[in-house]
Amino acid sequence: MIELNIQNETSRLRAVVLGIANSNGPIPKVEDCYDPKSIEHILAGTYPTEAAMIMELNAVAKVFEKYNVKVYRPEVIKDCNQIFARDIAFVIDDILIEANILPHREKEVQAIDYIWNKVADNxxxxxxxxxxxxxxxxxxxxxxxxxxxxxxxxxxEIITARTNADAVIAIQELFPNKTVKSFELRKSNTNAKENALHLDCCFNPLGKGKAIIHKNGFLIEREYEWLVNFFGKENVFEITKDEMYQMCSNVFSISEDVIISEQNFTRLNKWLREQGFTVEEVPYAEIGKQEGLLRCTTMPLIRD
Structure with missing residues (x-):
């Protein structure tokens, strides 16, 4: 059995599901895409190759190995994009919640059934x-x-809108002792620079009381301001529209002071080191072409 424990985004990681790019399938048709950034790269002929994405995921697996983190991978489904492990399920406290994702992605959920079955029924x-x-x-x-x-x-009509008010209410009912704060995100099916696909595309809390944020990702200014006040303006790293587009907020914490980040995030990585973080840089720009990065490809199961 797996004893799950996730209280936050930054406690010391012990076990994680990391997405997989083997048998990723052919380049999708534009009409089958779920986000504007993938469409951009398909039309430009720069959509990432399977080999490049396998290499990038393996670089992250090596970092996990260095920090003695147990890594689970989804079972490979032929010709299926299984990179974004965060989409398919998530853990809060000791509960594993299966995500209700876009209808034709159920197969991805089945690929982690072997983990699901190791978690107590209740x-x-x-x-x-x-x-x-x-x-x-x-x-x-x-x-x-x-x-x-x-x-x-x-x-x-908004294919980039993935989480609705019904889910917010259901999660609040599941965790009555926690305060659920929801944030309205800016969505666009056509313009990747005006689209916060998920909350982690425009905001990410870090260790040491710090956070990364992109103001334009939030539809309601006072919700953005609530977050800035919650962390304190001096603790928040504001990213630009271009940096959001490059997925700068989508880094991943192994612990309070160790962060995996993309090697090209020069401005962010410099700031993180100035704040006393150890930054493990990996190549992840190819995966980033599908509007997801380090947090999107990882699904933590156990943190201390």
Missing amino acids: KRVILPEECHVEGGDVMPWNDYIFIGTYSGEDYP
């Missing part, structure tokens, strides 16, 4: 069908759960 939750949620929108933060959402009337 610690596994499948939310009702009307609750749409993906792990990139859900951040346990001690007494809080931060959730990115979108409640515009055009929700059904």
Whole structure:
């Protein structure tokens, strides 16, 4: 059995699911894409190759090995994009919640059944069908759960809107002792620079009381300001629209003071080191072309 424990985003990591790029399938058709950035790269002929993505994921696996983190990988499904492990499930406290993701992605969830089956029955939750949620929108933060959402009337037409109000309510009911704070995110099916696909695409809490944030990712200014005040302006690293587009907020904490980051994030990585973090740099720019990065490809199971 696996004894799950996730209280926040930064405690020392002990076990994680890392996505896999083997048998990733052919380059998708534009009409089958779920986000504007992938479309951009398909049209430009720069969509990432399977070999490049395998190499990048392996670089992260090596960092986990260095820090003695147990790594689980999804079972390989032929011709299926299984890179974004965070989308398919997430852990809060000792409960594993299966995400209700886009309809034709159920196979990805089945690929981690062998992990699901190692979790006690009463610690596994499948939310009702009307609750749409993906792990990139859900951040346990001690007494809080931060959730990115979108409640515009055009929700059904917005393929980049992944977490709805029903899911926010269901999660609050599951964790009555925590404060659930939801944040309305800016969405666009067509412009990657105006689209916060998930909360972790425009915000990420770090160790040492720090955080990364992108103001324009939030639809409601006072919700953005609440976060800045919560962490304190002096502790927040504001990223530009271009940096959000490069997925600068989507780094991943192994502990309070160790962060995995993309090697090209020069400005961010310099700031992180100035704050006293150990920064483990990896190449991840190819995976980033699909509008997801380090947090999106990892799903923590156990933190101390």
